[in-house]
Amino acid sequence: MSETTTTPAVHVPLLEPVPVDGCRICRAAVNGRETAHERGSAGSIREFNKIVEQHPHRRATDQGAER
Structure with missing residues (x-):
């Protein structure tokens, strides 16, 4: 009896992180x-x-951030 092995599918999330404007x-x-x-x-x-x-x-609430 032979067994078939498969490679698991690579998971890539459908939702991706959104870039910060100007970065x-x-x-x-x-x-x-x-x-x-x-x-x-x-x-x-x-x-x-x-x-x-x-x-x-950098965020406006970070210490030392320029205002």
Whole structure:
């Protein structure tokens, strides 16, 4: 009796993080993410999504933020 093994599907979320307007890091990550979508590179898409989600942004409530 032989067993068939399959590779699990790569999961890429349907909803992606939204870039902050005017942020150069977000814009660069989104450009990279678009290229990764064109190439079908799920791992790269996830990495670019992490960049958009996790890099810091200055807010008016941050200590020392310019007003």
